[in-house]
Amino acid sequence: MLRAPAETKYADELDYLESIDTGPKPFTWRLSPRMVRIFVLGSERSDGLDREIAQKWFGDRSFVERSIVTLASDRGLLLIGDPGTGKSWLAELLAAAICRNSTLVVQGTAGTTEDHIKYSWNVSMVIAKGQSRQSMIPSPIMTAMEQGMIGRFEELTRSTSDVQDALISILSEKYVSIPELDDDNIVFAQPGFSIIATANSRDRGVNDLSSALKRRFNFVRIPVVTNKKSEAEIVRFRTAELLRRHQIELELPPTLLDILLQSFADLRAASDAAAGDDDRLESALSTAEQIGVLEDAILHSHFFGDRTLRAQTLAGSLVGSLARRSPEDLAILNKYWHGVVEPRGREGGDWGDFLDGGRQAISTLS
Structure with a gap:
């Protein structure tokens, strides 16, 4: 079944x-x-x-x-x-x-x-x-x-x-x-x-x-889950089910989960502050969307990577999943990457890799 x-x-x-x-x-x-x-x-x-x-x-x-x-x-x-x-x-x-x-x-x-x-x-x-x-x-x-x-x-x-x-x-x-x-x-x-x-x-x-x-x-x-702790529990619970279904053994690094949660929180805040629909992503930015992004990244890492989830892959999955309208959604994501992700990425680490992966994905789709 x-x-x-x-x-x-x-x-x-x-x-x-x-x-x-x-x-x-x-x-x-x-x-x-x-x-x-x-x-x-x-x-x-x-x-x-x-x-x-x-x-x-x-x-x-x-x-x-x-x-x-x-x-x-x-x-x-x-x-x-x-x-x-x-x-x-x-x-x-x-x-x-x-x-x-x-x-x-x-x-x-x-x-x-x-x-x-x-x-x-x-x-x-x-x-x-x-x-x-x-x-x-x-x-x-x-x-x-x-x-x-x-x-x-x-x-x-x-x-x-x-x-x-x-x-x-x-x-x-x-x-x-x-x-x-x-x-x-x-x-x-x-x-x-x-x-x-x-x-x-x-x-x-x-x-x-x-x-x-x-x-x-x-x-x-x-209501939409906005509590970061509760949202993390939901994502971990559903991701564990998906991994069992696909019979995949892959570790979810806590730092990458934090990056995913923070990115969605930032994009929701930007959507709430937007003046019109053209300035909002078409995606609902729900917890279910996060799980979809993470599943896509995990499957990509398993079948086409080294079976290790990396920040670049997560960034590419996020951009690919949320960029549904062209050029509107791509412009919103590009603005987010330059204004929010880039300052965090200057310090290197997973945010730096996330920055590079998102830039490459946006450039490819553009």
């Missing part, structure tokens, strides 16, 4: 937590809210567990607790924030802990239709035997309703208003009617059913949510 879902990847932890869980569980939840929080945020000494549970999502505890409380009610949960803030990962972890199935997902796009969140038909079976429950193809959301599980809706604001409106009846009435059938024509949601939706705050204005749909969701805003 290229990427195992959370309930498969962390099956041992989930089995252990379920075996010792004595807390009250809402509906048909596999774990109590307290154990769900421990699974997502990791265990602490005060939890009194016999084994350590690794932290999987890095952020404020209050966001996770509010999300869990929402899912224990009859309201949907909407995780909203900038790209790369871990909304989808948090949604997957919550679904895995609550119902041991995080794969009931609908991806919102301009091409998403009502069929994707309700049901469609197996045409060959309809022609052969007519319309029946056997010839119906339930959507992931309908499957979640029937089994009392968590359904996920990614990028809700990218879906059209018709699709969004179809969610209103599901969230409020908790059933789906099938008018094509005479009998057995209503699918009722079972206890434990809920929906976790995600929305990109940068997509505001694409397909705004109606006030009716907003009322049926509890909003949890996930």
